[in-house]
Amino acid sequence: MPIAVVREVSPSIAQCELTHVDRQPIDFDRATAQHDEYVRALESLGYRAIRLPALVGHPDAVFVEDCAVVVDEVAVITRPGAASRMGEVASIADALRPHRNLAFIEAPATLDGGDVLRAGRLVRIGRTARTNDEGIAQLRTILEPFGYDVGPAELTGCLHLKTAVTSVAPGILLVNRAWVDPSQFPGFDFVDVDPSEPFAANALLVGDALVLSSAFPRTRARLEARGIHVTTVDATELAKAEGGVTCCSLLFD
Ligand code: GLY
Numbered sequence: 001m002p003i004a005v006v007r008e009v010s011p012s013i014a015q016c017e018l019t020h021v022d023r024q025p026i027d028f029d030r031a032t033a034q035h036d037e038y039v040r041a042l043e044s045l046g047y048r049a050i051r052l053p054a055l056v057g058h059p060d061a062v063f064v065e066d067c068a069v070v071v072d073e074v075a076v077i078t079r080p081g082a083a084s085r086m087g088e089v090a091s092i093a094d095a096l097r098p099h100r101n102l103a104f105i106e107a108p109a110t111l112d113g114g115d116v117l118r119a120g121r122l123v124r125i126g127r128t129a130r131t132n133d134e135g136i137a138q139l140r141t142i143l144e145p146f147g148y149d150v151g152p153a154e155l156t157g158c159l160h161l162k163t164a165v166t167s168v169a170p171g172i173l174l175v176n177r178a179w180v181d182p183s184q185f186p187g188f189d190f191v192d193v194d195p196s197e198p199f200a201a202n203a204l205l206v207g208d209a210l211v212l213s214s215a216f217p218r219t220r221a222r223l224e225a226r227g228i229h230v231t232t233v234d235a236t237e238l239a240k241a242e243g244g245v246t247c248c249s250l251l252f253d
Contacts, residue, residue, distance in 0.1 A: 002207075004047040005095050007251040008054040008239075009035050009062045011180030016241040017082045024240045031237040035062065038211075038233045038248055039075040045206045045231070048252065052095055058088050062237065062238065063247040065132075065162075065197040067137065070252045073146045075100035075141035076139060081110035081130030082187065092250075099252065104140045108246040111135030114160030114247055119167040124153040125186070128163025132148050155180040158198075162246050166203045168210050169228050174219070176201040191226055204232075204251075211245050 014026045018096045039049050047121060051221050054248065055061040060082070066090045069076040076097040077089050093102055105111045115126035123143055125136045133152075140150040147168055157179045164179035175182050179201075193200040193216070200216035203223075212230040223230050235245055 001048045002046060002251065002253045003050060004039070004042045005050045005064055005092070006035075006039050006042075006248060007052040007062050008032070008145055010054045010059050011056055012059040013062065013241055014059070015173060017084060020157065021240070022240050024241050031062075031241075034234050034237050035248065038235065038245070039173050041211055041233050042249060042251075044208050045211075046208070047221055050095060052091060054090060055091070058085065060085055060241065061088045061244075063114070063241075063243045064092060064250050065247045066114050066160075067115050068096060068250055069116045069118075070096065070100060070250050071109075071110075071118070071143065071146065071148070072192065072253070073093065074103050074142065075139055075252075076103045076105065076115055077233075078111045079107065079109055079135070081112050081128070081132070081135075087107055096250070097229065105138050108132075109134035109138045111139060112160060113250075114162050117161050117165060118165065119173065119188070120170070121148050121175040122185075123148045123150040124161065125150065126155050126164075128154050128155065128160060130160065132246065144235050153180065153184050159242055162202055163199065163244065164201050166201060166246060167205055168203050168223060169205070169226075172226065172228070174201050174203050174223065191219075191228075192221050194222060199239065199244065202246055202247040203230075204249070213245060215239065
């Protein structure tokens with residue numbers, strides 16, 4: 001059975017890092033309930049959830065995606081670009097060790113998993129405030145021997161590459177062109193987010209299904225018009241912490 005590594009919401013989530021969104025009050029109970037709904041959605045799609053306990057001193061630790069890049073051959077433990085997040089990775093390494101050989105991004109590199117877009121053997125890495133050139137180079141050195149086509153991607157105006165573009169079906173990317181130029185992904189077809197829903201580009205492909213926040217009904221309609229089956233979850237409280245649906249899990253077989 002495929003696995004979803006998730007982590008309970010930290011009681012300190014209100015002190016999360018914010019880069020491109022304004023700080024608003026975050027209701028911890030509501031965030032926790034939404035996270036539970038998200039994990040149940042993954043379970044209903046056939047995944048076994050490994051639920052890690054909250055890290056009280058790490059407000060952003062629910063966003064486990066940033067701490068590792070997991071492919072069939074290896075789990076790469078990242079070095080997150082926000083100093084407040086670097087202490088999240090040790091427990092992620094412990095959780096992944098039984099399932100994969102581990103590789104590590106080392107200083108001076110920084111790399112957030114949210115900047116790593118994978119579509120088949122293609123891996124594109126956002127060059128951002130969180131992920132530097134050395135991080136891109138180290139991930140390329142680790143993944144290229146396994147046959148991945150690894151390279152950088154440029155974006156602007158949002159936190160991570162996967163805030164701006166995600167893989168939603170074989171050969172199809174969901175994109176917000178205001179934040180990323182799709183010409184960087186030749187050979188793909190695109191679904192554009194509805195202009196009123198800029199954060200909708202963060203969707204989570206789970207097998208043949210796609211998990212999307214229920215806050216984005218217009219983009220959902222665009223995806224369904226392309227024949228993509230969409231499962232929605234309420235992720236509005238975690239969105240106030242600048243996190244989306246990809247951020248809250250590490251999925252692997
Ligand atoms: N609040 C999510 C992050 O900045 O990593």
